[in-house]
Amino acid sequence: MIMSLQEPGTRKRPLSDASPADSKKYKMEPSQIISTESQQALFSDKMYATYVKSALESLDKDPSQVNSLTDKIRFPVSHKEAISLSHFNIVLSSLIANVSRLDNKSCHSLISAILDYSWLELQSSGEVHQRFVELYSQFLGVLVSSYPKHLPDVTNKLMDEFSRFNPAVESKLTHHDILTKIVRYIPTCINSLPQTLQKNFPHHLSSTTSELTNYVANLMKMREYCPEIQFNTWQLIVECCIKLDVELQNELDDLDDDEIDELINGDDVDYMLDSVSSTDNIKALSTKLDSIIQLLLQSTAGSFSDEELNNGNGVALFNTINSLFRSHILPTHFTKSIQFVIFHISQYQPELADSFLVLLIDVAFNPNEILEKRLKAMQYLSSYIARAKNLSRHQVVFIVSYLIGWLNKYIIERECEIADFESRNGARSNDGKSAGGMERFKLFYAAFQALLYIFCFRHQMLSSSDSEWECDLDKFIQRVILAKFNPLKYCDETVVYIFAKIATKLNVCYCYSIIEHNKRERMLQTNGQAIMPSAVGNFKQKQEFLDLEAYFPFDPLVLPSSKKIVSKNYVEWAEVNPSVDDDDEDDSGSGSHPEEENSDESSSSESEDEEDD
Incomplete structure (x- = not known):
């Protein structure tokens, strides 16, 4: 018989050999483990709460404990020594309950550390995190309402973080809830908010x-x-x-x-x-x-x-x-x-479009405004009338009638100045900017160009019948292009060419002979030859007009996402370009706006003229 070498009292039997009854003595139920962990966490939280309370109570005598809390909070969120959310919740709860102690000088660093805390970097979720967000938000509100001197720091923190989240997506963040309460608690803070927004x-x-x-x-x-x-x-x-x-x-x-x-x-x-x-x-x-x-x-x-x-x-x-x-x-x-x-927004309601048009008219025809601003307003006016799809016929006709009235009055009052200028200077002066030169009629040319541009896009609205035009537009244009101002020479070339094509097709007027005469005269000026007699021959540099007047503010938008929204209220050139005869040379308007047309035709015509001359 082989005897065991171990004493019976000291022999240990493996757990695997233990009976079921014995196993129960060594095994804990999951509920017991969770309960134990909860008790430990609860004990830890109670201990930490006691520590925080002690730190606040000993502020005046020994701020070292508060300084220790401050250091923990200042650690980056990802640092192993960083304060846990559960402990941070205890700190915030204690500070909210003891807000009167926050005015202590020793608390300034603690408050600064809390405001600098990168709460947007927290990746956790669940009840503890949600509780933290609630307490942090509550603390900021209590801090500002109790001590308004901290308002700039709190609003600066909140607005500095605006660039880091989208309010439509991250709805759990409470920045705007906090700001709403601050505005309610301290209405006068509104005066300081714009500066903080600008700063950030x-x-x-x-x-x-x-x-x-x-x-x-x-x-x-x-x-x-x-x-x-x-x-x-x-x-x-x-x-x-x-x-x-x-x-x-x-x-x-x-x-x-x-x-x-x-x-x-x-x-x-x-x-x-x-x-x-x-x-x-x-x-x-x-x-x-x-x-x-x-x-x-x-x-x-x-x-x-x-x-x-x-x-x-x-x-x-x-x-x-x-x-x-x-x-x-x-x-x-x-x-x-x-x-x-x-x-875009002005086209939501007719009243809004009217308001925008009134603004443009007020600037364009206000003698107290500087000339450059008046010219820009004229450009906006023509481009808006041409491109805004939701405008009514009444609105378009009103602007056209306003332009006609202003141009007509201008011609009556100032056409005589051109004759006086010619008699004084003849063909001797080549300085268009000299006193009494054509430069002073810039607004007139901008207004007439606006009328031509609008006509190119809105001629269908401006036709009252087969042979009649609103405001006798055809008769007015025929008279103006023959006036001493010779506007076809000083308006943008592309607009003039497009207008000439449409006007010829619709039997409004024929102006190619004037265009060709102006072109030859301009080439003579460019080549340094003697200037041909004409009512406007003394304006040397036509190009000085082009940079300004060739600006069409509502030309097609190139930004894809915005263009998709705007296109619902936008008139494309292809929508209004009239049908053309088969024998016409490439004027079908493949471009989206008239500025894309006729550039080749214009240059080729000039080349032909040079050969003829």
């Missing part, structure tokens, strides 16, 4: 598209509960868009329309640019501008209904945008995109 607005070049659009989206959200700063928020957005618009146009100056469209809307670029960085810069600028304008158009879509206009909200918003157009967009040189915001 992302830079238009160094920021990403998402940062800019997030910030703009949050500004749009703010107008829901703080309408008092509506003008300030829109001003910041418009200024940013203008900067992007101008930067983009500077980059696109050397490209033609097809290259621009391919670069912005296409995936491949099959032509050479100065550098790859230039291509990237154009795409970045266009994406930013497109995203912001798209957001503005979408966020205001429901703001101009009958209900919104009747309760005053829609009127206030439109007046804000209309005012910013006058003060910011209109004076800016050659923007191409931001003006489509007012173009």
Whole structure:
């Protein structure tokens, strides 16, 4: 018999050999484990709460405990020594309950650490996280309401984070809930909010598209509960868009329309640019501008209904945008995109379009405005009437009649000045900008060009019958083109050529002979030959008009997302270009606007004239 080498009392039997009854002695139920962990967590939380309470009570004597809390909070969220959310909740709860102690000098660093805490970086979720968001939001509200001196720091923190989240997507964040309460607690804070918003607005070049659009989206959200700063928020957005618009146009100056469209809307670029960085810069600028304008158009879509206009909200918003157009967009040189915001929203209601037209008329025909601004307003007026699809026939005819009335009065009052100028100077002076020169009639030429441009797009509306025209437009144009002002010489060449084609087809007038005469005269001036006698022969540099008057503010938008929205209210050239005869030379208007037509024809005609001469 083989005896065990172990003493019976000390021999250990493997757990696997234990009987079921014995196993129960060693095994704990899951509920017991959870209960134990909960008890440990509860014990830990109670201990931490006691520690925080002790730290606050000993502030005056020994701030070391509060300083220790401050250091824990200042650690990055991902740091292993960073304060846990459960412990942070205890700190926040204790501070809310002991808000009177926060005015202690030793608490300033603690408050600063809490405000600097990157709560947007938290990746956790669940009850603890939700509780933290609630307590953090409550703490900020209590802090500001109890100690208004912390208002700038709190609002700066909240607005600094605007660029990091989209309010329409991340609805769990409570930035706007906190700001709503702050505005309610401290109504006077409204005066300081615009400055804080401006300070934190992302830079238009160094920021990403998402940062800019997030910030703009949050500004749009703010107008829901703080309408008092509506003008300030829109001003910041418009200024940013203008900067992007101008930067983009500077980059696109050397490209033609097809290259621009391919670069912005296409995936491949099959032509050479100065550098790859230039291509990237154009795409970045266009994406930013497109995203912001798209957001503005979408966020205001429901703001101009009958209900919104009747309760005053829609009127206030439109007046804000209309005012910013006058003060910011209109004076800016050659923007191409931001003006489509007012173009689009003004067509929601006839009254809004009327208001916009009144603004343009007021600037264009106001002698107290500077000339450059009046000319720009004239360009906007013609381009808007031509391109805005929702305008009524009455609105179009009214503007045409207004232009005719003003032009007619101008001719009656000032045509004699040309005869006086000729008698004094004859053909000796070549300085069109000299006192009494043709330069002073710039507004007249801009107004007549506006009339021609509108006619090209709206001739169907302006025809009252088969042989009759509204306001006797045909008779008026025939008279003006023969006047001593000779407007066909000083208006944009492309507009003149397109008008001549349409006017000939519709039997309004025939002006090719005048156009050819002006062309030959201009070539003689360019070649330095003797200037042919004419009523306007003393304006040397016709090109000085072209840069300004060739600007059509509502030419087709190149930003793809925004264009898709605007296209519903936009008149394309192909929609209004009249049918042509088979023997016409390539005037079918394949381009989307008249500026794309006849450039080749114009140059070829000049070449033929040179040969004839």
